[in-house]
Amino acid sequence: GDSVTQMEGPVTLSEEAFLTINCTYTATGYPSLFWYVQYPGEGLQLLLKATKADDKGSNKGFEATYRKETTSFHLEKGSVQVSDSAVYFCALSEGTGGFKTIFGAGTRLFVKA
């Protein structure tokens, strides 16, 4: 079945460092791919998405490119801030009408000043 694999955390970075969180997926068709973020004490919210191969999703300085050939959707940010400390979830959604969204295990990011 469909699945999402993320790099394990926690990831600890200093402010202004470069961030990469790896995500790979397994799917039978052509899923849409998402990154969701959960800030401390808040609910899950969409960070960015890409709906087809080679699409790049971006938001708040974060980017991820849909790579069909490597079945990957790695999250990157050039310069992290303390306020980026959160748990990041990679997810895929596939199908029409009866589509479902599957999440990875999440990667916790700590950014220190």
Add this chain to the structure above:
Amino acid sequence: EAGVAQSPRYKIIEKRQSVAFWCNPISGHATLYWYQQILGQGPKLLIQFQNNGVVDDSQLPKDRFSAERLKGVDSTLKIQPAKLEDSAVYLCASAGVTANEKLFFGSGTQLSVL
């Protein structure tokens, strides 16, 4: 725009007791999900509704969990009897009808089974 409403926010019960959670999705959203999120893990899909029909309940422990979505709007998830391993946050989410639409999540219900 009102978000996804869930209640209660917290619930503490003893094992073998029953508990129910309620969710009201965003108006007009056809798809409603219930996820279980155990501490340190990603959300695990329990059941998905499209309008008032079940699309996927393959990971719902049907011997103890049940869910319904009457009239294709709000939904309830019930656990009876609860086990210690059911301690988790239960998330409700809603979305439109296509795979490239984002999910809107409620704040969740944190369940502790003692």
